[in-house]
Amino acid sequence: MLAKDIMTREVITVSENDRVEEVARLLVENKISGIPVVDHERHVVGIITEKDLMVRAKELRVPFYVTLFDSIIFLENPIRFNNDVKKYTATTVKDAMTKKVQVVEEDTPIGLIVEIMQSKAINRVPVVRHGKLVGIITRNDILKSLVKTNG
Numbered sequence: 001m002l003a004k005d006i007m008t009r010e011v012i013t014v015s016e017n018d019r020v021e022e023v024a025r026l027l028v029e030n031k032i033s034g035i036p037v038v039d040h041e042r043h044v045v046g047i048i049t050e051k052d053l054m055v056r057a058k059e060l061r062v063p064f065y066v067t068l069f070d071s072i073i074f075l076e077n078p079i080r081f082n083n084d085v086k087k088y089t090a091t092t093v094k095d096a097m098t099k100k101v102q103v104v105e106e107d108t109p110i111g112l113i114v115e116i117m118q119s120k121a122i123n124r125v126p127v128v129r130h131g132k133l134v135g136i137i138t139r140n141d142i143l144k145s146l147v148k149t150n151g
Helices: 020-030 050-057 078-088 110-120 140-151
Strands: 034-038 044-049 065-068 071-074 126-129 134-137
Touching: 020 034, 020 050, 034 134, 044 050, 044 126, 065 126, 110 126, 134 140
Parallel strands: none
Antiparallel strands: 034 044, 065 071, 126 134
């Protein structure tokens, strides 16, 4: 089986300029956990998930550091903190979304998609044709395909 055989074709999408409150509403109303971010030509430019929005609900922790000879040495990753601050203060999708998105072509075998999801620890993969979004595959789509094949 290929991606096109099990993908959800009617994909809810948002743009980079949409507000994060609107994304939260779409996630809750549609009982989904992530939404592809597309440009005006339906190219995938990011993805925004519950995890991206959850940063706003947690307390920000400043990374621990020590000073040594007038230098600051971080004991935790300051890049992660910078990303969290950006997401914590985000009002638009472009500030909260994940920009590095794993996409697959519609003729990608399901086995390879499962490997990608497991190795990258992701829950959904947008499906593209000629670089444009045509569907999405979630873990649930893969489970449904197993039931169909074995049922």
